[in-house]
Amino acid sequence: MIDVTALTRTYGGLRAVDDVTFSAQPGRVTGFLGPNGAGKSTTMRVMVGLTPATSGSATVLGRKYADLPNPGREVGVLLDASAQHAGRTGRETLRVAARTMGLPMSRVDELLDLVSLTGTEAERRVKNYSLGMRQRLGIATALIGDPEVLILDEPANGLDPAGIRWMRDLLRGFANKGGTVLLSSHLLHEIEVIADDLVVIGQGRIVAQGTKAELLASAGTLVRSTAIEELAQALEQRGVTAVASGRDALRAEAEADLVGQVALAAGVPLTELRAADGAGLEEMFLELTADTSREGAAA
Amino acid sequence: MTATTVEDLDRAPARAARTAPAPIPFSRLMTVELVKMFNTRAGFWLIMSMAGTALIATASVILFAPDSAMTYDNFGAAIGVPMTLLLPVMAILSVTSEWSQRSGLTTFTLVPHRGRVIRAKMVVAIAIGAVSIGVALAIGALGNIVGSAIAGVDTVWDISANQITMLVLANVLNLLIGFMLGVLIRNSPGAIVGFVVYSFVLPTLSMVLGNFQQWWEDLRPWLDFNWAQGELYDGQLTSTQWAQLGTAGLIWLVVPLAVGLVMVMRSEVK
Known part of the structure; x- marks a missing residue:
């Protein structure tokens, strides 16, 4: 459980995080989605007390992060996989974390196993690690205390496709066991596959939030028919906005079951009926951040 | 769509409420910081070079010093010189690596009380300093016995217990200067350069200024920390000299350390 309330962080005149509540x-x-420089990392750093908030508050498990007696045992944090001492071996890095939390050293080997770092790799210094290996080590550090909450900033960065799949299953399992996961990304597809809830941020402000289902629904339904004009008319009569999407398809701003009912009532044969493309979220994302993102002006 | 949401919630069993873990004791933080000083490549070689230079210094005195110089005082001095540089560097790196290596991101999220972490580092650095001086003196004693035996002269023990205390104090102060610069600058190369300036450039400037300006020459014992510390190596301090050490130390060590700590508490860890 993470609560962020009216959180604001300014740097001089720049409002990096602007009245964020979620x-x-x-x-x-929970997927924390936004283009680069939108304020995701700053928000996460404020949550764990690395950056002081200008105003507003963030609590984890009902308490301010600094009031957690042994944070590693309750909250697993990975903010930047590169932020590890280059001259320390992977195993020593985990041992330091385990020691700080007061865990038995046997946890170190368990976690190395869990994140698939081999014994030889664990003996190498972090300096020689690839970004993917650093991510695995960072995930291991976050999980070693068996926390209830995970706060992960761009954890999929540098992982290969198999690694991304592994990470997805890991986080799904963690949430299914009742854990809270907050994960940030600027990669829409990655978030779309894993997140239940979405918080979309652009230029420090929240531009959309809700369950993935709700946000996808607002992207509409794609319906394909051989009698497209009749269908468009029927939808219009029911007050559903629909726009043409190619020669024989419509994009309706309604859920699929409503569109199906309308089609049935109108006696229009359908050849396809589904939620608008997987790219729906991407369109939403681009649309929502168009006036706030860097690429907005050019696009 | 609400149906999906409810179903999702049902699928996730409520996690059993857990009791809050026990707070992290300070003794554990000290252990962690002690381990962290030695389990990096830099930390390992720093300790190795302390032992190495102590052995080289001892061997050099035996090989090159005249028989009359085969005294404990000389062995101690030879071993002590590299220590005055290596101990502050160790203290500097223990602090600055959290920023320069960015490991502070993990350290300060696992222990969200920076003051406690810095305090643990300071206690550990002082302890390592004291132990190092002890080891150095032991190596020196061994050198003294072996050296005088080889040279066939009487073994001379010319360091008093009081001198040893002062020697330890001088080295700990020196180490704390490094620690202070680490806290203040929070960047490894920057703090090491800062230490060189502080310890070698400033005293020279102070001396030159004192040669030309009488007012500075008069105030120097009170304001020149390096000067005040120098008295420690002579073994015996008068109460005035203690007061001078305290005054100069307040200005050059305590105040900047306090400023550095405030900055550490307020700064962002990125």
């Missing part, structure tokens, strides 16, 4: 629920994966 919560991440237990048992669910």
